[in-house]
Amino acid sequence: MTTRTKRKQGKSPKPTRTIELAKIHIGAQKLGLRTKFDDSGYRDMLWAIGRVRSAKDLDAAGRADVLEHLKGCGFKPAPKAGETRYKKGTPEALIRWLWTCLANAGVVRDGSDGALRRYIAQHARKSPHPSVTEIAPQHLVGLDANDVIEQLKAWYRSRDVDYE
Secondary structure, eight states, rough: OOOOOOOOSSSOOOOOOHHHHHHHHHHHHHHTSSSSSSSSSHHHHHHHHHSSGGGGGOHHHHHHHHHHHHHTOOOOOOOOOOOOOTTSSHHHHHHHHHHHHHHHSSSOOOOOOHHHHHHHHHHHSOOOSSSSSOOOGOOHHHHHHHHHHHHHHHHHHHHTTTOO
């Protein structure tokens, strides 16, 4: 008797509809429209915007309208997992940019955020605790951020790498 096993070819992407419905439910919950015992405010909002009582009955345009309304009310969807965004012009953004350029030039073997956090923990002036092995760029303060930036720039110059 032979058995066939299915091989996973990686995760298949979730359909857009599923993602949008999840965002609607999360947004409504974060804004307080849905509570454990009462979701009448949520249902009223769905009716006012999409003329439905359940989010599953919304079409693509209706889901977009509801999401837009929730964003207008203050809901901010979380960035995708693994995405770290730094505000442009901040020391954190510069540190990340320098790290990425070093990785692209082949100077850094691992260009991931985890490797950057480990580098910062090793090279920041003072670590909050000896057992801390990773420090995110946004947790550096003033002079520590400057020190890390200058160290990365010196590394750049020592390897004769052009800024991209």
